[in-house]
Amino acid sequence: MSESEILREILDIYEKYNPFFNYLILEARRKIIPYLHQVEFTARTMLRRPLRTLIADEIGLGKTITALVVLRKMWKLGIVKKILILVPRILVRQWIMELRRMGFDRWIKRIERNTINYLVYEGFSDGVYVASMDLVKREPYFQYVKKIDWDIIIIDEVHRLGKDTERFRKLGEGLVGSFPDRHALFLSATPHRGDPEDYISRLRILDPYLLSGRNLDNIKFYSLTHNVLIFRRSKIDVNDLYEGRKIFTDCQLEAIVTSATEEEQEYHTLLIRFLRTKVSEFYEKIGREAKALGLLTALIFKRASSSPYAAMRTMENMLRKRAEFLRQIESKMVSLEEYEEEASSIANAIFGLSFDDYSDYYEDVSLEPDEVLNRFAAKCSIFLSEEDEKTLRRLSDLAKKISENDSRLKTVKLLVKAYLEQGRKVIVFSEYKDTVNYVYNSLVNELGKDAVVRMTSDEVGDERKFISIRRRFEKDSQCKVMVATDVASEGLNLQVASVVINYEIPWSPIKLEQRMGRVWRLGQTRDVIINTIFIAVENDKDVLDIIYRKLIAMGRSVGIRKPLVGEEAIFIDMKSKQIPLQLVEVSRNKKKKKFSEHTLITEYLLGGREALNEMVEAIIRTINRLKEDLRRYNIFPMIDKTMLRKFIKDCTGFNDSQEVFNVLEKLLKTVLNNAKRRGLKLEYDYNKDRLIIIARGGTPIGIEDPVTAYRYIKKILEYLSSKTRRKVPYIVAYEDIDADLYIYKTSIVLVDKQGNENILYSEPVGVLIDKDGLKIVRGSELLNLICRAINRFAFEVDEYRYDLNEDDKLRILSMVKEFGQELMRKVSLDFWRYRDKLSRYYWRDRRDNWAPDLRTCTARTGNLIGIIKFTSEREAEKERTIDPLTRKRIELKAMRISLNYEKNAGREAIDVSDKEHFDILSRDPNTGEVRYIEVKGHAGPSMVAELSEEEYRVALEKGEKYWLYIVYNVETDNPQLTAIRNPIKNMKVIVKERKTYCFKPYG
Structure with a gap:
């Protein structure tokens, strides 16, 4: 059916190129709903060749999905075939899962130690290659990867490519910066970490044409980016x-x-006194911080503060191994310097900026930090005296007693029960697998095994077990609690839960932000609660007062209330507009110090509450200075709502996702009605204003989102549409307007040096011609017009003379081309301004081959997709008032046009109107086809044809050989001819009282 073919071709073009429709991925395992910030990115970059940019949205805004939707579009269009995705090792699984979700299953290839030889032998065939960034930076992997002609490289957590690091030199400069025409997508929620040169260095990788030696740390440069x-x-x-x-x-x-x-009070008092004494003793003797001993005290502090079980594991391991490592030192099998080097590495990784940093440093060991920390703690037991050994034994004994009456664990269990009664799902986070096991076993005893799942490296290491646990937590209504380590859950999006409980105290705001981001993200439907449990002991109170009330609550409202359990709850409203910043260094006393959890803990153990307070004050001052710099230099974009909305509408044809959904829902209802007329057994109904499809004998299907609506539109159109298209479809619709709609495919193309044209973008564009003139229609307006045409479909024109006069043709084609040129300008304005102004400032080399560029890009008016004629009863009434002389003149003109049409078609036609009850007898000398043609002429755009009783009898008798030629607009400069075969079958017939037969559109 022609009306279905027009709609199908329009939707096919939208699916390939329109930024909203790019997100309606029917093969996706979980539906993707397009949000405007994602659509905006896709729209602003849709003409870019190469695409080289950084998606720096906050945690939880769907950066991975945005990147993969753009990647899928480029893949489907054949722009990219060899794809390299570099991520921290801990995120490899997440990216593979999301690639599968997008339908890339059979193209996914993983670069690992056990696959590299095969991949090299195979020659890195087309596909999507996922690898740990720290594996690829090593030899010989880097040399293998560098030789491949990648079409696009995606780097997640790109802030890890710090200036002057091996990652920066090899992955940044080596794979991206050295190939300025290669597509590159960078992702990071924390792109700027306090060092302008570090931030700009990554922008230089994206744009290698930025000239070296130029100071780009200024508002002009940042604004243009x-x-x-x-x-x-x-x-x-x-x-x-x-x-x-x-x-x-x-x-x-x-x-x-x-x-x-009492045991907990004694335990924490003894712990702090012991650790503080050890650090102070060393500092007084040596005059500097001991790396190995400093790390030892910090990790004992963290493990002991995590859970009594984790504390016992670490302390008992140290006591058991102390004698063995002392012998190694005495026999010089190992040196203290080796301990210091290892301490630096562990401190940088495990106590670094985020909880997953260590997983790249320790590529060969277990995912969890427990093993690394316990092993190192055992080595460092050599720093302990006999008296220290006694203290550790006392602490271990106290931890054992506490585990029998653990206040923190009791509070967590009561909290979990209270949240489950509210119908919520809960995630309990800990840094350590030992603590997760401890909490998990207790919760299982309390709630039963069906209600609780565990996620540690043991579960993550088994693909089937991992998928089973994740699916169970997401889908099973009985499974309400997940107890997880940070590293095992990294990359998991767990919006199904709305409560996070931090079992131990996170000292780093970044760690807290990352945990929040697991649940507070796109798709979360409930208000989110993040609980951290503090015990009323000195060190917990210090952390609460200084880190939580000051550092984490910066600029946010803080209050106190009675909690569900416990003595009191200090709450912080996270709706603040401040974005958490990830610092690399802190300025203190005119000196810069590396910022990490290790720094904070060491400060606290050395100088107590006062020293911690001073450090936090220095951090806050540094953050405030950085915020002021970000604001003053306009480093991150400020968004104007009005301009944003206008850009979205101008560049996509739709206002927002809701409008897309509304139009698709209307289209679905329209094609359902059309399908029913064609015999497809489908019904629909409404439930609370939501469309529901009802198949006979099937389950009702609720249409609740644009993806579902689009899926069923496509299915129905596949049933309705012809497999082969012979000509441009022309349909007539009976409406309350009189207009012609010409639908073209317009494209923006890149012309290369050889003159070849590469399509950057295409769109269906309608030109509506009515009494007011010509008008461009697109997007929602175009689809709404097509809905009206299908709903009031009258008939399909089998043949027509598409013969606009030269002026009208030129105006239509010019309008469509101008639309394409203006669209290119709107989409590319920021990009053009960036290149032009930076070149004028002599900060950038203008000699690039990047597109879009006015020298190489232009709009092209492509093929005609279809013609829709809207006709009304008003015009038919006008025709009936025409005087007989004018009527005769119109009929003669219509006959001449029809005879001429037959002649041009190679058929032999004669006028038989004076002796037969039809007007023209036509015969094709080549095929022998005979046509019995009735001609009806109209001064204006009416498409009604009235037949006498005798004429109707001939039409009935001749059947498929009978043709009705309606020639309209005869009295204008631009008469049109439409030919309908067997009108009795294909048009609605109304019998008039005077026994004439009137063919007219359905009404």
Whole structure:
């Protein structure tokens, strides 16, 4: 059916190129709903060749999905075939899962130690290669990878490519910076970490044409990078500026303070005194911080503060191994210097900026830090005296007693029960596998095994077990609690849960932010609660007062209330517009010091509450200075809501996802009605204003999102549409307007040096011609017109004379081309401004081959997709009032046009109107086809044809050989001819009282 073919071709073009439709991925294992900030990125970059940019959205805004949607589009269009994705090792699984979700299954290849030889032998055939960034930076892997002609390289957590690091030199400069025409997508939620040169160095990788030796740390440069090199949006932006509704729910941090037992008071007092004494003794003797001993005290502190079980594991291991390592030192099998070097490595990794840093450093060991820390703690037991050994034994004994009446664990269990009664799902996080096992076993005893799952490296290491646990937590209503380590859950998006409980205290705001991001993200439907449990002991209170009330609550409202359990709850409202910043260094006393959890813990153990407070004050001052720099230099984009909305509408044809959904829902209803007329047994109904499809004998299907609506439109169109297209479809619709709609495919093309044209973008564009003139229609307006045409479908024109006069043709084609040129200008304006102004400032070499560029890119008006004629009863009434002389003249003109049409078609035609009850007898000398033609002429655009009783009898008798030629607009400069075969079969017939037969559109 022609009306279905027009719609199908339009939707096919949208699916390939329109930024909204790019997200309606029917083969996706889980539906992807397009959000405006993602659509904006796709729209602003849709003409870029090469595409080289950084997606720097906050945690939870769907950066991975955005990148993969763009990648899938480029893959489907044949732009990229060899794809390299470099990520921290801990994220490899997540990326593979998301690639599978997008339908890349059979193309995914993993670069690992056990696959590299085969991949090299195979020659790295087309596909999507996923690898740990720290594996690829090593030899010989880097040399193998560097030789491949990659079409695109995607790097997640790109802030890890710090200036002057091996990652930067090899992965950044070696694979991306050295290939300026290669596509590259960078991702990072923390692109700027306090060092402008570090940040700019990564922008230089993306744009190698930035000239060296230029100071780019200024507002002019940063402003020009917005929406060109960097895209940065926050949760507040999405809610207030993009969607105008609460996409991201509210989130509150609650620090819950619970009372401590006598054993817990003694345990923490003895622990702090012991560790502080060890650090102070060394510092007084040597005059500097001991790396190995400093790390030992920090890890004992963290493990002992995590859970009594983790404390016992570490302390008992140290006591058991101390004698063995002392012998190794005495026999000089190992040196203290080796311990110091190892301590630096562990401190940088495990106590670094985020909990997953160590997994890349320790590529060969277990994912969890427990093993590394316990092994190192055992080595460092040589620093302990006999008296220290006694203290450790006392601490271990106290930990054992505490485990029998653990205040923190009791509080967590009560909290979990309270949240389960509210119908929530809960994640309990710990850094350590030992603590996860301890909490998991206790919760299983309390709630039963069906209610609790565990996620540690043991589960992650088994693919089937991992998928089973994740699916169980997401889908099983009985499974309500997950107890997980940070590293095992990294990359998991767990929006099904709305509560996070930090079992031990995270000293780093970044770690807290990452945990929040597991649940407070796109798709979360409930307000999020983040609990951290504090015991009423001195060190917990110090951390609560200094780190939580000051550092984490920066600029946010803080309150106190009675908690569900415990003594009190200090809550922090996370709706603040401040974006957490990830610092590399802290300025203190005119000196710069590396910022990490290790730094904070060491400061606390050395100088107590006062020293920790001074350090936090220095961190806050540094963050405030950085925020001021970000604001003053306009480093991240400021978003204007009005301009944003206008850009989206101008560049896509749609206002937002809701409008796309509304149009698709209307289209679905339209094609359902059309399918029913064609015999497809489908019904539909509404439930609470939501469309429901009902197949006979099937389950009702609710249409609740644009993906589902689009899926069923495509299925129905496949049933309705012809497999082969013989000509441009022309349909007539009976409506309350009189207009012609010509639908063209317009494209923006890149012309290479050889003159070959590569399509950057295509779009269906309608030109509506009515009494007011010519008008471009597109997007939602075009689809709504097509809905009207299908709903009021009258008939399909089998043949027609598409013969606009030269002026009209030129105007139509010019309008479509001008639309394409203007679209290119709107999409590319920021990109053109960036290249032009930086070249004028002499900060950038203008000699690049990047597109879009006015010298190499232009709009092209492509093929005609279809013609829709809207006709009304008004025009038919006008025709009936025409005087007989004018009527005769119109009929003669219509006959001449029809005879001429037959002649041009190679058929032999004669006028028989004076002796037969039809007007023209036509015969094709080549095929022998005979046509019995009735001609009806109209002064205006009416498409009604009235037949006498005798004429109707001939039409009935001749059947498929009978043709009705309607020639309309006869009295204009641009008469049109439409030919309908067997009109009795293909048009609606109304019998008039005077027994004439009137063929007219369905009404």
